[in-house]
Amino acid sequence: EGQLVESGGGLVQPGGSLRLSCAASGFSVNWNYMNWVRQVPGKGLEWVSVIRIAGDTHYTDSVKGRFIISRDNSKDTLYLQMNNLRADDTAVYYCTRSMNYHDSSGFETNDAFDIWGLGTMVTVS
């Protein structure tokens, strides 16, 4: 069973930058879709970004052009570079792995988030 440990959160002023890190153990970040999900305390889950096995990256609309997801395969670490931060980016940020499996038809699938880190709090104020 794998594990994810986030770091890098903290307090930052509006317009500032932060880089979150997520160290994986028990599996390789380059063999799974890896995601960032955030949650405002007391509110629901919001998907932020994914880096897929091929290396392509995708983002939710509100962070496009400001956040960059990346990975270091040699360190099995996922990153989220967050620039031009806004107050509404304040949230707990979770690193998650999309489970890689073969579905009932035998197709390789990467969807369900089966491993979650404990999260790191980002406060923009």
Next chain:
Amino acid sequence: QSVLTQPPSVSAAPGQKVTISCSGSRSNIGSNYVSWYQQRPGTTPKLLIYENRKRPSGIRDRFSGSTSGTSATLGITGLQTGDEADYYCGTWDFSLTPVYVFGTGTKVTVL
């Protein structure tokens, strides 16, 4: 970007059954597998259901999932106090660029 719609809350007595609905569209639930997550207070979300109805190792068969068209349903039977939590559905949406959409979340209360 779209969000999946869930009822804000459901409740039932211990031992009873609850169902949680998750409404989406053809581009998400109608085209991709649905997962369900449980988040107990103060904890990290936990995967309960994947591929619409399958349970990861260690998840009891009291939890079940199903889909029909553009909707999904989570069922919990034999309700226990430990089931009090927020539940979220989720799936990919590939209508434009790939995005993962979560449901609005449902609070389950054991009366």
